[in-house]
Amino acid sequence: MTIIKNTLFFIFILFYSFSALSEQTVEEIIKERKSIFSKNYKTAKRVQGLASNGNLDEAKILMIEMSDNYTRLLDLFPENSKTGFKTEALPAIWENKDEFNLLMTKASSNMIELTSAIDGAEDVKATLGKYMWGSCKACHSKFRAEH
Template identity: 35%
Template sequence: MTDKRPFRFAVLAVAAATIVAVPAVAANLDAIKARQELMKKNGKATKAGAMILKGEAKFSPDKATEIFTEMHEVAMKFGDYFPEDSKEGGKTEAAPAIWQKPDDFKAALVKYQEDTKAALDAAPKDEDAFKQQFGMVTQNCKNCHEKFRLDDK
């Protein structure tokens, strides 16, 4: 009869390696989920601003502050959720360019942070001032999505 212990050992080793690898995958999914949640918040703020621009919602200085505060808070947190091990999985829309051109991604993020802060500091008191600030901020969204987001089509 042959000794089956080496086979059993190999099976146990593979099973142990699989168990150890599971937490790493969970960390990846946590980062992806966090950045997706932040983008949902950003999208909600952007939608509120767009409704003002379209005349579907009334402008108020308080609403402008709320919109720009939300966008700035997202801008300040967003860059924290792109570890090297979160390139794939969880239906991520993050483009490889984020990791291939990290300086470009960081520069785009810093510009968004600065522009959302400037819009917040400008504290628009009327709709025309809001439109100007909102346009500056959302141009960042467009530029970043073109370079650093996978096409979801």
């Protein structure tokens, strides 16, 4: 019964995602993804500050929020959103879509893993570097225009 419920829930979410995306204009899509990336950067800085000061419970809430944001980004790079509206996304995203999606999925997973790894970390900065900042760098180095 649980498998059926989970499958139906997944189908509902998938349908809702496609419906919502199809109703968005290119401008809205680009602005949303830019907003999410900007929010994740600001949130990452807050995570760093909180974790460095030992406020791990607050930091973990933000880590999960970032994970959810990376998952949402998977739907925000349709073919018709390659240019315009000051996007900094490089054509490499669409040329290497599977690799890009894998990086977004990995970034999401890394943030969830970080919620556990941070507890026993002897070096908080290095742990954040590995799980959080490393994800940012992996994507920016290949898929974002320099600014």
